[in-house]
Amino acid sequence: MHIEPSPNRTANLIVGVDVGGSKVIAGIFDGSGPVRRLHVSRRSTKPERGPAAVAARIARCVEDVVDEVDATLADVRAVGVGISGLVDAKGGRVRFSPRLGWTDVPLSEQLRSLLGLPVFVENECNLSTVGVYATELPDKPARMLAVFIGNSVGAGMMVGGSLCRGFSLAAGELGHMVVDPLGPPCRCGSRGCFEVLASRSSIYERIRAGIAAGRQTQLSEVPERGGSWRGKELRRAFQRGDPLVRESVSAAAHWIGVGIGTLARSVRPEVLVLGGSLMEGLGDSMIEAVVRSAADPATGQPLHGVRIMVSSLGDQACIQGAAWYASTLTQPTRDALEDRVYLFRDGAPWAQPE
Numbered sequence: 205m206h207i208e209p210s211p212n213r214t215a216n217l218i219v220g221v222d223v224g225g226s227k228v229i230a231g232i233f234d235g236s237g238p239v240r241r242l243h244v245s246r247r248s249t250k251p252e253r254g255p256a257a258v259a260a261r262i263a264r265c266v267e268d269v270v271d272e273v274d275a276t277l278a279d280v281r282a283v284g285v286g287i288s289g290l291v292d293a294k295g296g297r298v299r300f301s302p303r304l305g306w307t308d309v310p311l312s313e314q315l316r317s318l319l320g321l322p323v324f325v326e327n328e329c330n331l332s333t334v335g336v337y338a339t340e341l342p343d344k345p346a347r348m349l350a351v352f353i354g355n356s357v358g359a360g361m362m363v364g365g366s367l368c369r370g371f372s373l374a375a376g377e378l379g380h381m382v383v384d385p386l387g388p389p390c391r392c393g394s395r396g397c398f399e400v401l402a403s404r405s406s407i408y409e410r411i412r413a414g415i416a417a418g419r420q421t422q423l424s425e426v427p428e429r430g431g432s433w434r435g436k437e438l439r440r441a442f443q444r445g446d447p448l449v450r451e452s453v454s455a456a457a458h459w460i461g462v463g464i465g466t467l468a469r470s471v472r473p474e475v476l477v478l479g480g481s482l483m484e485g486l487g488d489s490m491i492e493a494v495v496r497s498a499a500d501p502a503t504g505q506p507l508h509g510v511r512i513m514v515s516s517l518g519d520q521a522c523i524q525g526a527a528w529y530a531s532t533l534t535q536p537t538r539d540a541l542e543d544r545v546y547l548f549r550d551g552a553p554w555a556q557p558e
Contacts, residue, residue: 215281217242217273219266220526222328222519223287225251225303228262230269231523235281235531239338241524245269255309263318282534283321284526285311286328288358290377293326293369303356324530328522330367333360335525336477336515345474350515351378351464352480355405355432357398361471379403383463401459404482408432410452422446435485442486456482457490461497468498468507476507479515487514 216236222229228247234240247265251258266283270276289301296312298304315323333350341348348362357379361368379399380392387396400406411433415426422441423433441449460478468476478487478494491514499506515521 215279217270217275217280218527218531219269219280219283220331220523220528220530221262221266221283221285222331222522222526223258223262223285223304224249224328225288228265229519229523230262230265231520231527232269232273232275232280233524233527233531235527239524239527239531241520241527243269243272244520244523245272249304251304251306255304255306255311256314258304259311259314259318263315266315266319277319277321280321282530283315283319283323284331284528284530284533285315285323285325286331286522286526287311287325288328288356291325291327291330293324296323296325298325322530322534324526324533326526326529327358327360327369329358330360330369331525331529332479332517332521333362333525334367334528335517335521335523336479337362337525338528339524340477340513340515340517341475347471347473348475348477349467349471349473350477350479351460351467352521353403353460353478353483354481355403357403357463357480359467361473378463378467381463381466383459383466398459398463402456402463404435404438404456405432406459407438407449407452407456407482410455411448414448414452419448421448423449435481439485442489453486453490454493457493458497460490461494461499464494464512465498465500465507468510469500473510475511475513477513477515479517479521481519483514484518 216234218233218235220231226249228249231244232242234242245265245268247261249258270280287298287301288303290299292299298306298309298311300307312323312325329352332352336350337348344365346364351359359378380394380397382394382396383398383401384396388400389395390397390400412426415421422444423437442453464476495512517524
C-alpha cells in the first residue's frame with residue numbers, strides 16, 4: 205500500500221476533484237465543520253496526452269481553485285479524487301478506465317508527488333453517491349441506492365452509512381446490465397444493455413435514426429460522427445414539444461424505470477436517487493414515466509416503500525463526495541485507509557476501525 209503524507213491537522217481546506225473524459229472539475233471546501241463549498245474551477249482533461257500529463261493538469265486545477273480563495277497548498281488538509289472505472293482505493297491506483305484509456309495508473313502517488321498532500325482516489329459514482337448521501341439526505345437512510353445517468357450509466361450504494369464497493373471493486377458498474385435481451389446491440393457485444401437503452405447517448409441515437417428516416421426536429425444540424433447536441437439544446441427542444449425529441453426521451457425514461465425497478469427489487473433500498481447529467485437537465489420531466497416503468501411487471505404495483513428522487517447536485521455531486529471522503533479519511537482517529545469504514549453519524553462523516 206502507498207503511504208500518504210501526514211495531513212496538516214490545522215489546515216481546514218479540502219479539495220474534491222471529478223476527473224471526466226473531457227474536463228476536470230475541482231471544488232474547494234471549508235472542512236472545519238460541515239463541509240461547505242467555497243469555489244469551483246475547471247480545466248480540460250486532454251486524456252490523449254497520457255496519464256502523467258493528465259495528472260499534471262489535475263494538479264494545476266487543484267492549484268487554481270486554491271488560489272481562487274486566496275489560499276495556498278499549505279492550507280489544504282487533503283484532496284479527494286473521483287474517476288470513472290475500476291479504482292483500487294486502498295492502493296490509490298486506477299486499475300482500468302476505458303473513458304481515459306488507462307490501465308494500472310498510480311494516480312494517488314502521482315498527485316501526491318505534484319502537490320505534497322494526502323490524495324485519496326475513488327470511483328466517481330461511489331463519490332457522487334457519498335455526495336448525495338451527505339448533502340441531500342438529512343435522515344441518513346440505512347440503505348440508499350444512487351444511479352447516475354449521462355452518456356454512460358453507473359451507480360453507488362450506502363448501507364448503514366458505509367460505502368459499498370463490492371468484492372472486485374466493480375459494484376455499481378451497471379452500464380452493461382442487460383435489461384432487454386432482444387434490444388439493440390451494444391459495443392460490449394451484448395444486446396439491450398442498460399446504457400444502450402437508457403443513457404443520454406441512447407437518446408441521441410434515436411434522434412439520429414429519426415432524422416435519417418426523414419423526420420423533422422427543432423434541433424440544430426446533426427453533429428459530425430462522434431459529436432452530440434448540447435444538453436441545453438435537448439432540454440429546449442423537449443420543452444417546446446418537439447415530437448421526435450419527446451419520443452426519444454420517453455423511451456429512455458421507460459428503460460431507466462425498468463432498470464432501476466429491477467435493481468430496487470433486488471436490493472430493496474429505502475431511497476433511490478437518480479443523478480447525472482441527463483437527470484440534471486430532464487429529470488423533472490422524466491421522473492413520472494420512470495416511476496411508472498419501475499413498477500413490478502408481474503403485478504403492476506409501484507415499488508413498495510422505496511422513495512425515488514432526483515438529485516439536484518448535477519456535476520457537483522462527485523466533488524462534494526470527494527471532499528467528504530478526504531475529510532473523513534484525514535480525521536485524527538486513524539491514519540491507515542484499510543483501518544477505516546466510511547460512516548455518517550448525526551449528519552457528519554465519521555470513521556472507525558473495521
